[in-house]
Amino acid sequence: MLIHGQCAQAVEPVHGAGEAWGFERESSHFRNWVTVDGSHGPTGEMGFRAGSGRYHLYVALTCPWASKTLMALKLKRLERVVGVTVLDPRLTEKAWRFGSHHEAFPGSEPDPLYGAEYLFELYRRSRRDYSGEIKVPVLWDRLRAEIVNNDAADIVRMFDDGFGDLTDSTIKLYPSALREEIDAVNEQLDDRFHNGFDRTGYATTQVPDEQGVPDLVENLDWLEERLGGEAYLVGGRLTEADLRAFVTLVRLDVACRGLGKARFEPLRDYPSLLAYVRRLHALPGVAETVAPEHIKAGYDSIRASRPS
Numbered sequence: 001m002l003i004h005g006q007c008a009q010a011v012e013p014v015h016g017a018g019e020a021w022g023f024e025r026e027s028s029h030f031r032n033w034v035t036v037d038g039s040h041g042p043t044g045e046m047g048f049r050a051g052s053g054r055y056h057l058y059v060a061l062t063c064p065w066a067s068k069t070l071m072a073l074k075l076k077r078l079e080r081v082v083g084v085t086v087l088d089p090r091l092t093e094k095a096w097r098f099g100s101h102h103e104a105f106p107g108s109e110p111d112p113l114y115g116a117e118y119l120f121e122l123y124r125r126s127r128r129d130y131s132g133e134i135k136v137p138v139l140w141d142r143l144r145a146e147i148v149n150n151d152a153a154d155i156v157r158m159f160d161d162g163f164g165d166l167t168d169s170t171i172k173l174y175p176s177a178l179r180e181e182i183d184a185v186n187e188q189l190d191d192r193f194h195n196g197f198d199r200t201g202y203a204t205t206q207v208p209d210e211q212g213v214p215d216l217v218e219n220l221d222w223l224e225e226r227l228g229g230e231a232y233l234v235g236g237r238l239t240e241a242d243l244r245a246f247v248t249l250v251r252l253d254v255a256c257r258g259l260g261k262a263r264f265e266p267l268r269d270y271p272s273l274l275a276y277v278r279r280l281h282a283l284p285g286v287a288e289t290v291a292p293e294h295i296k297a298g299y300d301s302i303r304a305s306r307p308s
Contacts, residue, residue, distance in 0.1 A: 002124065002130050003131045028151035028154070029130070029132050029150070030149050030150045030151070032045055032148045033048060033154065034049075034055060034149075034162040036050050036163070038050075043154075047144070052080065052166060053083075054141060054142055055081075055082045055083070055139060055140065055142065056084070056139075057082055057137060057138070057139055057155070058084075058122070058137060058139075058140065059085070059087065059136055059137050060086070060136045061107070061289070061290075062089035062294050062298020062299065065247070066136040067290070069137045069155040070084065070137075070289045071247070071286055072155070072156040072159040072160065072173060074284070074285025074286060075168070075173070076168050076171060076173075077285075078159055079285075081163060081167075082139075082163075085109050085110075086099070087108055088105045089108065089298035090297050090300075091298065092118075092301075095118065095119060095120055095134035096120075096134060096136060097117065097118050098110050098111045100117065105294070106293075118134075120134045122140065125146075126140075126145070126146040137150065137152055137155055157173075160172065160173040160240070161174070173238070173240040173243070175235075178237075181234050181235065182234050182240060185234055185241040186240070186241055188222070193248060216252075220273065223245060223249075223270075224270045227272040227275075227276050228272050231279060238283070245276075246286075249273060249277050250277060250281070
């Protein structure tokens with residue numbers, strides 16, 4: 001992380017081995033919004049007007065939240081509007097690294113804007129006295145040379161409606177008529193499913209692992225039942241709730257079971273979930289956001305995710 005713009009400590013996705021949950025995700029510090037006319041969004045300040053070539057998305061394919069934003073970008077057909085750079089999936093002592101070094105992971109890319117070696121350099125370029133974690137995704141404004149937003153949920157909604165006619169209007173990920181139900185499903189996924197995955201995958205002690213597994217199993221059962229006979233989670237159509245579920249589901253076997261961290265049935269034993277994951281994976285552009293080799297390398301690189 002950075003403290004007043006200086007690298008202060010190694011990246012560690014847990015905050016104390018003795019804590020009950022064993023994992024704690026830091027809140028985002030950059031919460032500006034891209035809007036069609038550059039007006040003020042739900043948070044932050046005004047001045048980020050939608051435009052082609054102005055914004056750039058930095059992601060790591062090991063991270064489910066970053067992959068969620070990349071899914072939204074692909075589904076909304078924003079590839080020619082917003083640039084994308086994939087970082088090395090392996091976390092280092094200085095957090096995320098670009099793919100410009102001689103041992104770069106296949107598929108990772110150099111920084112095309114400033115030739116940075118590490119992502120923290122962009123955080124510091126945006127805010128020289130920044131203190132906090134170095135997170136992906138990052139939505140960057142090339143015009144103002146600063147981070148617009150590093151909250152995945154915000155970025156998905158920006159891609160959904162913040163770029164106006166520059167996006168594909170045939171897909172609406174957060175339609176007004178379904179927002180109440182989407183919010184309820186999102187809350188269920190965030191409170192127990194995603195957090196159960198985090199506590200299991202990142203646990204350095206047995207306690208969070210034991211608490212995470214029941215949450216995972218309970219919510220896998222809930223998803224299996226909800227998807228019985230249904231193509232999608234809400235309203236019979238693709239929404240942002242499906243993106244949230246998908247990015248965790250495709251990582252379960254690799255990031256938890258594959259590292260010996262979980263005691264639950266593999267995805268193939270959930271027929272509705274397996275069909276659901278395959279259905280989403282077949283949507284245009286989605287397969288490009290799923291890289292099992294990046295996922296495994298990324299979780300292998302996190303000391304806290306290795307079996308003790």
